Amino acid sequence: MLAGIDVAKVLADSLKAARVPQPATLLKREPRERATGDLAGGTRSRVTEIPCSGIRDESAKAGRRTATVVLLGATILLDGARVVPVPGDAVTIRGETFEIAEVEDDPTSAAYVCTCGTVGPGVR
Numbered sequence: 001m002l003a004g005i006d007v008a009k010v011l012a013d014s015l016k017a018a019r020v021p022q023p024a025t026l027l028k029r030e031p032r033e034r035a036t037g038d039l040a041g042g043t044r045s046r047v048t049e050i051p052c053s054g055i056r057d058e059s060a061k062a063g064r065r066t067a068t069v070v071l072l073g074a075t076i077l078l079d080g081a082r083v084v085p086v087p088g089d090a091v092t093i094r095g096e097t098f099e100i101a102e103v104e105d106d107p108t109s110a111a112y113v114c115t116c117g118t119v120g121p122g123v124r
Helices: 007-017
Strands: 022-034 043-061 064-072 090-093 096-104 111-119
Touching (some): 064 096
Antiparallel strands (some): 043 064, 064 111, 090 096, 096 111
16 A cells, blocks of 8 residues: 555556456465475475466577566455465466566565566577
């Protein structure tokens, strides 16, 4: 909120009205936990899929694809609460999954600019 205005919601609603954002899914990774009571039994990851909206831009350098994904803060909701993406999470957008390496902090929670990477042959 900024001066009583939910900037995140205003931005998300305006972009949706202009048909700009694309459907996306934030893959929120939680700390690993023991799979069994056996200490030698290993651990397993816990991943929560959170539907949201975003915008993807992509570039390539020497066989490495990188993507910048802007996730709209007002659309990342889990049980009614807003969720913040962090490095280590992943995002699926336009049929591809990218690992989030960096997230630019947004004090208004309106848009999270995520620098993502994936190994590949370059821009397709």
